[in-house]
Amino acid sequence: MALADLTTFRLGGPARRCVEARTETELVDAVAHADAAGEPLLLVAGGSNLLVADEGFDGTVVRIATSGVRFGSEDVCSGSFVTAAAGEDWDAFVATVVERGCAGVEAMAGVPGSVGATPVQNVGAYGQEVSQTLASVRTYDRVDRRVRTLAAGDLRFGYRTSLLKTSRVALAGPHAESRYVVLDVTFQLVLAGGVSAPVAYPELARALGVEVGQRSTVTAVRDAVLRLRAAKGMVLDPADHDTWSAGSFFTNPVLTEEEAAALPAGAPRFGAGADPEGRPLVKTSAAWLIDRAGYAKGHGSPGPATLSTKHTLALTNRGDARTADVLDLAREVAAGVERAFGVRIVNEPVLVGCSL
Incomplete structure (x- = not known):
């Protein structure tokens, strides 16, 4: 195959x-x-x-291709505990819990992929991250050869990373592979009668007609997110080559305060916690850097691999691309951003048998 x-x-x-x-x-x-x-x-x-x-x-x-969603204990104080098999489609899972009136993942509607992949990357979108509602992950530990349950506090969540992503071992040859295989994921969601979590992302708040920090309904948030994502080519559609991608190809760079100070005026800056020594970190926008470095939507056209015509952060297969074409485009864009701003942007998708 x-x-x-x-x-x-x-x-x-x-x-x-x-x-x-x-x-x-x-x-x-x-x-x-x-x-x-x-x-x-x-x-x-x-x-x-x-x-x-x-x-x-x-x-x-x-x-x-495992499947199944189980609702466990539910009460107003502790919320709703929901467990989904690793192979469950993520967007279908979000739709299921939204229909039940549970809050906490509604802003991550439309994210492609499976439930089991979400804690690995600490998937996030429109102001929500999986780490905010995840309770535990059941895994198969390939080193100890047994099933292990890892609580949220064990997973060392960070921006698009976790213990599940960083714990890699060489079991067959020199190449490291994931130690843990996700079997199912349990979330602790809020029972609020269909009221959403506070809306944390300005673009989403504008689409909903509310202020940042205010609430809407989980149904309205999910619907608005799906519209926003579709407008950016971030909802899978076989007829739309802008969705023949891995979504956002580059992560948003996390910089020291000194590095962020060297960015031009107008560059987005968001607090991103601190490094292990306690020094403040700043996150900026990879999409902003790519665009300002001269790589507009559709860059590379009419080639086999181009930036999305809807969003500069997605690299796309226009129908007859090879992986080598996407890698060439990624290298071009990353090198251009580094020349322009001194910032190295790195890939978010997992590269198998290839590298930048």
């Missing part, structure tokens, strides 16, 4: 072996079998955060 058939970029060469896991037992068995055989392993669910080399993957690909 070609990995192009399993990724939203629609790119990637063949896999040596592909296994579909529809149950948790099948998933654990497939991973354990590959590990015992010393085979490189690639886990794929929604395929929305992967860019795979044209040469493909010389190992076992496990397609995670």
Whole structure:
């Protein structure tokens, strides 16, 4: 099977072996079998955060197709505990909890991919992040060869990162792979009769006609987010090549105060916590840097890979691209931003068998 058939970029060469896991037992068995055989392993669910080399993957690909959403205890004080299988579609999960009136993930509607991938990247959008509502993750630990439950406090969440992303081990050859395989994820959501969490993102607040910090309904927030994302080509549509992508290709740079001070006037600046030594950090906008470095929407047209015509942060496959074409474009844009601003922007998608 070609990995192009399993990724939203629609790119990637063949896999040596592909296994579909529809149950948790099948998933654990497939991973354990590959590990015992010393085979490189690639886990794929929604395929929305992967860019795979044209040469493909010389190992076992496990397609995670587990399903199921369970609502546990619910009360006004502790909220609603909801557990979803790793292979559940994320947007469908958001729709399910919104329909039940639960708040906490409504602003992340439309994000492509699976539930199991969201804590790995600490997925976030429009002012919400998975880390804000995640209670625990059940995993298969490939080192200890057992099922382990990790509480939210164990996961070392940061901006687009977590313990699940950084804990990598070399189990087959020299290349490090994820230690933990997500089996299911439990969220603790707010029961507020369909009232949303406070709206934290200015663009979303404007779309809803409220002030930042005010509330709307979870249904209205989800609908507004889907409209905003669709206008940026960030809702999957097979007929729209702007969505043949991995969403935002570059993460927003996190800088020291000194580095941020060197940015030109008007560059976005947001507080981003502190480094391990307690020094303040500042986050800026990768999209702003890309645009101001001279890379407009549609840059690269009429080539096989271009920036999205709707959003400069997405690199897209116009239908006949190769992975090499996307990598060339990414290198061009990253180098241009570094020349213009002295800031190195880095990829958000996982690169398999390739690099920038």
